[in-house]
Amino acid sequence: MKDVLIFDATMRDGSHALKHQLNLDTISKYCKMIDKAGIYTVIVGHGNGLGASSIQIGLAKHSDVEMLQTAKNSLKNTKLGIYMIPGFGTIKDNLIPAIDCGVDVFKIGCHCTEADVMKEHIEYLSNLSKETYGVLMCSHMAEPKRILEEALKIQSYGAKGIILMDSAGALLDEDVRARISLLKEKTNLKIGFHAHNNLGLAISNTLSALECGAEIIDGTTMGFGAGAGNCQLEVVLAILQKKGFMKQINLYNLMDVADEVIAKDLEYKKGINSLITIGGISGVFSAFTEKVKNVAQIYKIDPRDIFVELGKRKVVGGQEDMIIDVAMNLAQKKKKDATSYMIESLL
């Protein structure tokens, strides 16, 4: 437990909850307030990482570079981190500018079965001696054995660690344990877990991950993030401190940031609604939630039907255009026969 690091994704994942309208004043205030809490790194940027500002995912209010510069100027003790998904961001357009902004920690991510698309990027950063982690998203969509194969690739590219994301909040306790234990046994990587709370399991799953050997908690203050949000850092740390661990973290400081910035300034209302639960049991990327709501309204269909259908199609993070595709198909079906889709869903 002594070596457990806290990765704070609030100013990245939280961007989803704000439809990517996170403003620079918030980033500045947040970073200044949390700088002495004992957090290892604060991850900043578009919700889907650098280079993901797009119509497909959502256009950000500020460029990644503006956000990173603002954060860098506001952090003294805490490392500045970024997240990037190859296929959205590139070395030239995104990683090099991030390095120029003084970023310390690099998380490179992809869907959980596709680690080889990160080879170029992880090797590029490792060769520059940058602290780099490989991230596997939607880790519920592959068996532990496959997750291990991908993790070993990440290890061979020179990453320091791996972070498993439960992007749909779909993993159950036994699923988390199976994945983390196997990685702990068979790799030399520092292992992290990034939970989502669709099924109310974000904190307990994080605790299970730690029990199985994870050494990075990747979460957000107040659980501020996509869908139902993430592992709530001040709660998981309160539990750990009650157990006698992680005393180096200033819990009051973390709570103050949650109360002052996330609850008061951003008026974040935490909770799991029915749509988010459906997202969790359908195993669909949490970040789809806002767009599903929006598109369901345009095409006058039940947003839950969209989630169920997206789950059947096994869409992965980044495939937000499928929401429109599915909605158009559902709307057409509905026109033909109002009851047919419901019946089909029940079969």
Added chain:
Amino acid sequence: MKKIKVGILGTGNIGCDLLMKIQKSDILECSLFMGRNLDSKGMKFASENNINISDKSINALIENPELCDIVFDATTASAHKTHAEILKTLDKYTIDLTPSLIGQMCVPMVNGEECLNKKNINMITCGGQATIPIVNAISKIQENIKYIEIAASIASKSAGPGTRANIDEFTQTTKTALSVFSNVANTKAIIILNPAEPPIMMHNTIYFLVDNPNMDKIIQTTYEVEANLKKYIPGYKIIHKPTYQNGYVVVMVQVEGSGDYLPKYSGNLDIITCASVKMAEMYALKRINNERCINI
């Protein structure tokens, strides 16, 4: 009818798919299939089809330059750097299927004619071939487009080691090509690999950020492009009528493969081999007609 001879460099899936398409052509014949390993799956496939094969790669052509007039390069971007110089010296019409971007960027329907006068043409990327014809056509009829974005989803199974290792170049090259063929400076390309089983068809979404678009004209143009593209990419399909929502026009395209050497879900590979063979046929036709004129 007289056939123009072509050579294929690279004996992987793409090379074999090119070979099958060439065998169906009335004006092309494959006279040399070049790789490094006579035991590879592709080499055996070519050999079974009675094609002249060589394991000396491009050296086979250096030794016997008269063997073909057109060369397809289906190796890698770094190998093409070397090949490009040699093929230039040998004066071969070169169709480059790697993302090297050494030659003239080519989309047959858009600038095919112009590309016949170049010596080395580059087929950009699958995402480029799938979206640029529509991007180009719409940017010609619709003013004030502020931004263009494409998102291409392909089945993991149809993304070979080359595509995976070069996803960064893929993203960057597609973006560059979108700007070149639309005259819109601000563009973006996104690529997503999806491992679902059964494998998904290649799916492309094109977004145009524009105020007050002329939707009737856009819809008409989009379907015209589809009809023209179907002539050389049979599996190209607009899956939803273009719509305007929240300030942007959305066009969705699916590409089903022809199912020649590669399975039908590999629309992303099929579109680039179809486009390449189309260019070879255009070049061959021009050459045959020229020779005919000279003979008369």
